[in-house]
Amino acid sequence: MPTIATRRDGVETRQAIIDAALDLFAARGFEGASTRQIAQQAAVTQPALSYHFDGKEELWRAAVGALFDRLGESIARRLKGLAGVDDRTVATLMVRHFVEFSAVNPQLHRIIMQESTQPGPRLDWLVTTYVRPLYASAVEILERLRGGAPLPATSAAHLYYLLTGAGATVFVMAPECERLTGVDPFEPTFITAHADLVVEMIVASVTQEQP
Amino acid sequence: MPTIATRRDGVETRQAIIDAALDLFAARGFEGASTRQIAQQAAVTQPALSYHFDGKEELWRAAVGALFDRLGESIARRLKGLAGVDDRTVATLMVRHFVEFSAVNPQLHRIIMQESTQPGPRLDWLVTTYVRPLYASAVEILERLRGGAPLPATSAAHLYYLLTGAGATVFVMAPECERLTGVDPFEPTFITAHADLVVEMIVASVTQEQP
DNA sequence: GTCTATAATTAGATAGAC
DNA sequence: GTCTATCTAATTATAGAC
Secondary structure, eight states: OHHHHHHHHHHHHHHHHHHHHHHHHHHHHHHHSOHHHHHHHTTSOHHHHHHHSSSHHHHHHHHHHHHHHHHHHHHHHHHHTTTTOOHHHHHHHHHHHHHHHHHHOHHHHHHHHHHHTSOSHHHHHHIIIIIHHHHHHHHHHHHHHTTSOOOOHHHHHHHHHHHHHHHHHHHHTHHHHHHHHSOOTTSHHHHHHHHHHHHHHHHHHHHHOOO | OHHHHHHHHHHHHHHHHHHHHHHHHHHHHHHHSOHHHHHHHTTSOHHHHHHHSSSHHHHHHHHHHHHHHHHHHHHHHHHHTTTTOOHHHHHHHHHHHHHHHHHHOHHHHHHHHHHHTSOSHHHHHHIIIIIHHHHHHHHHHHHHHTTSOOOOHHHHHHHHHHHHHHHHHHHHTHHHHHHHHSOOTTSHHHHHHHHHHHHHHHHHHHHHOOO
């Protein structure tokens, strides 16, 4: 069956390119990551990228999309096991899940941070396509933590960046953390302890914030 | 006095180049920012950069150094007015000062984040030259907040990235914040409220953390 | 101290063989 | 579907006039 074999090879190559692209875009930014480096890490030649993706920008979109899909599926899987659990417990477990996902997939926040420092079409696409729904979910979780009370827009912004900043930064900056503190933030015990700290912090901040 | 006039012009040009370099390195990363863009924003021609700085890397070091010097002077100025104040109050005021500096100078954490996502000589230089002393000061402040009790290395790492992540992320990602939430994080009222939130959060987390 | 002109390298994208 | 070879444009750095 040459057709199936050929098609499967293509899918695998495509996936290898996406994985390499995620690592390099996250580490060096869109302009900083060259298509040659991505091809080398994926163990293909550079023109192979042009065959599978219509240009560097479309490769970036495909890679970022795959990562957000991973997050969406991860959240959906986690929620499935929480039927009948009370709102506050679900909310704290989702905060914990978010921190742990950020530890396992530091590329997500690295890419969001890279693109969020300056306006541009990639940031607009990122916000409208993926970040806005994520933000809505986060605000909903924060409101559940308050016992259902709605959050004003400004408080929501404060708490969202408090949560994402406190939860993800140490993993985004893992290479610095190791050099600076001697601690490897990807150690399972560190991840768990950090999630604990962030959960307690956000619960305290949410119940405090009532303008 | 042609000598003085000439020399002063050179100093001003050098400063204009550094200011432009800070903005562009912070927004687009080291590889992403081109020397032509920096020259254009500084209103000089591209070879002028080679005259004032020995290559792109040295320009980056000079710009980053100027920014950290600004932070150091800002901290020193703030500490001068706090003679005779008790440790806990000094510590909370320093946390607040840090958040406010991050709001006025978002380039600082943008550049640190850009370089901290991957190992390399620029990260090593950044950590040994500037971030390590800053980390030592931050740990000292956190210990004062605990009433003088020393912090274990792991707890220090947790709290440092909790503080810097929660305090700076919303300003680092200001363009996203505006598009996502409709809130401008550089509004003075937002900055003050965010500093309040971070101070309360870090005080609560510090007194909680005792393994 | 700053400019124009340009060298040398590297980038992303394409042509065409297999 | 993947390769080698190559094109065009953009990059950093330098030479030399003023």
